Amino acid sequence: MMTYIVFILSIVFVMSFVGFATKPSPIYGGLVLIISGGIGCAIVLNFGGSFLGLMVFLIYLGGMLVVFGYTTAMATEQYPEVWVSNKAVLAAFITGLLSELLTACYVLKDDEVEVVLKFNGMGDWVIYDTGDSGFFSEEAMGIAALYSYGTWLVVVTGWSLLIGVLVIMEVTRGN
Amino acid sequence: MKPPILIIIMATIMTGTMIVMLSSHWLLIWIGFEMNMLAIIPILMKKYNPRAMEASTKYFLTQATASMLLMMGVTINLLYSGQWVISKISNPIASIMMTTALTMKLGLSPFHFWVPEVTQGITLMSGMILLTWQKIAPMSILYQISPSINTNLLMLMALTSVLVGGWGGLNQTQLRKIMAYSSIAHMGWMAAIITYNPTMMVLNLTLYILMTLSTFMLFMLNSSTTTLSLSHMWNKFPLITSMILILMLSLGGLPPLSGFIPKWMIIQELTKNNMIIIPTLMAITALLNLYFYLRLTYSTALTMFPSTNNMKMKWQFEYTKKATLLPPLIITSTMLL
Numbered sequence: 309m310m311t312y313i314v315f316i317l318s319i320v321f322v323m324s325f326v327g328f329a330t331k332p333s334p335i336y337g338g339l340v341l342i343i344s345g346g347i348g349c350a351i352v353l354n355f356g357g358s359f360l361g362l363m364v365f366l367i368y369l370g371g372m373l374v375v376f377g378y379t380t381a382m383a384t385e386q387y388p389e390v391w392v393s394n395k396a397v398l399a400a401f402i403t404g405l406l407s408e409l410l411t412a413c414y415v416l417k418d419d420e421v422e423v424v425l426k427f428n429g430m431g432d433w434v435i436y437d438t439g440d441s442g443f444f445s446e447e448a449m450g451i452a453a454l455y456s457y458g459t460w461l462v463v464v465t466g467w468s469l470l471i472g473v474l475v476i477m478e479v480t481r482g483n
Numbered sequence: 484m485k486p487p488i489l490i491i492i493m494a495t496i497m498t499g500t501m502i503v504m505l506s507s508h509w510l511l512i513w514i515g516f517e518m519n520m521l522a523i524i525p526i527l528m529k530k531y532n533p534r535a536m537e538a539s540t541k542y543f544l545t546q547a548t549a550s551m552l553l554m555m556g557v558t559i560n561l562l563y564s565g566q567w568v569i570s571k572i573s574n575p576i577a578s579i580m581m582t583t584a585l586t587m588k589l590g591l592s593p594f595h596f597w598v599p600e601v602t603q604g605i606t607l608m609s610g611m612i613l614l615t616w617q618k619i620a621p622m623s624i625l626y627q628i629s630p631s632i633n634t635n636l637l638m639l640m641a642l643t644s645v646l647v648g649g650w651g652g653l654n655q656t657q658l659r660k661i662m663a664y665s666s667i668a669h670m671g672w673m674a675a676i677i678t679y680n681p682t683m684m685v686l687n688l689t690l691y692i693l694m695t696l697s698t699f700m701l702f703m704l705n706s707s708t709t710t711l712s713l714s715h716m717w718n719k720f721p722l723i724t725s726m727i728l729i730l731m732l733s734l735g736g737l738p739p740l741s742g743f744i745p746k747w748m749i750i751q752e753l754t755k756n757n758m759i760i761i762p763t764l765m766a767i768t769a770l771l772n773l774y775f776y777l778r779l780t781y782s783t784a785l786t787m788f789p790s791t792n793n794m795k796m797k798w799q800f801e802y803t804k805k806a807t808l809l810p811p812l813i814i815t816s817t818m819l820l
Contacts (some may be wrong), residue, residue, distance in 0.1 A: 468518050471495045478525035
């Protein structure tokens with residue numbers, strides 16, 4: 309089972325995306341986002357990126373999603389919409405789930421799926437061994453490179469985040 | 484908006500476009516697009532009325548979707564070529580996705596529906612930035628991937644854009660919507676020539692930006708957003724009415740004004756590549772564009788619109804509005820040929 313764990317996790321990942329893409333009320337969307345964030349973290353972990361997976365949990369779920377949850381809880385209505393409360397949302401949810409299940413069954417049966425791209429076998433998702441990564445994990449080296457060779461990227465992303473805050477403040481000022 | 488915030492946001496808009504134009508790594512290009520889009524939202528929402536909010540939301544949604552499509556194209560390109568450099572895109576699916584995403588950002592048909600509505604909901608100055616500066620970044624990326632663009636797709640989009648730009652603008656009296664449809668049609672002309680001779684696209688973009696800047700500045704000088712208020716301009720600024728006359732004719736692509744240069748060059752390049760019907764169709768549908776420009780000049784400069792009698796004699800004040808660089812802009816938009 310551990311060789312197919314990434315495949316299974318990817319399928320559940322897409323299904324949880326379907327869960328919030330069918331637009332129940334934001335509070336329930338945030339709930340599914342927690343699940344999908346956790347599963348995304350698990351997928352990253354299976355490729356050896358332990359630091360980045362835990363970063364997802366810490367910063368994304370523990371920082372941004374918590375703030376989102378608080379603000380949504382302040383702005384939510386008395387009877388928020390769930391997946392089963394509205395026929396349209398329920399229909400979209402079931403359609404999404406069924407399509408993903410069908411795709412998974414195709415992959416399992418034929419060993420090859422070509423929708424837009426060729427997914428051959430489950431080759432990209434199967435982990436046979438951890439691979440020869442030498443003495444240093446590639447992912448930690450990548451993160452280190454971000455702060456040494458990739459200084460410009462850090463500057464750009466930092467500036468974008470600052471601008472994000474300024475823009476939000478401007479937009480919500482409202483006078 | 485407080486001046487420091489305005490300066491920072493304007494600087495970010497320019498930085499975003501610069502990052503898009505100067506990067507060779509697809510991730511940075513995507514970051515540049517997102518920075519640009521994020522920073523222009525408060526510019527679009529300068530006035531806090533529901534119309535502006537709706538316009539900014541529509542702009543944000545379409546541009547975010549286009550960025551996502553672009554990212555998907557980039558990822559597919561990464562899957563098949565193993566690298567992030569912007570160069571020849573070998574996989575056709577990635578190329579089609581990127582082209583679709585960039586045409587969504589530009590407002591080419593069939594993704595043109597947001598352009599008139601967004602342009603109408605915002606102030607004239609924001610509309611000017613939207614229709615000129617925001618076109619530079621996607622056009623630069625189209626220029627860079629031009630060898631790998633699927634010609635059939637882009638030519639179809641271009642032809643329908645010229646059609647839509649011409650037809651859609653016919654029933655409009657609001658100046659911002661007229662300029663939006665004019666933008667759609669001009670983008671169509673630019674997209675048609677990218678795969679054959681991208682330099683002509685740059686020429687068309689430059690001249691289009693010059694002409695649109697001049698037009699918007701003339702409108703802003705009079706603070707007019709409808710044809711009706713433009714028609715009262717003969718009393719306040721008679722010089723500007725003649726300027727609008729030649730500017731509109733230049734936008735319509737009439738020789739000997741400089742708006743004719745890109746049309747001539749594009750038709751020449753297309754016929755050099757053995758395409759006869761398409762440039763003919765484009766030239767014919769550009770006449771629709773010319774019609775509503777002519778209608779504007781007619782009501783502004785050539786006739787006296789029906790108005791009440793007390794509007795016919797206005798106090799001739801000195802005008803205090805600053806028209807930055809307006810004379811050189813007008814001259815370059817009309818006299819280059």
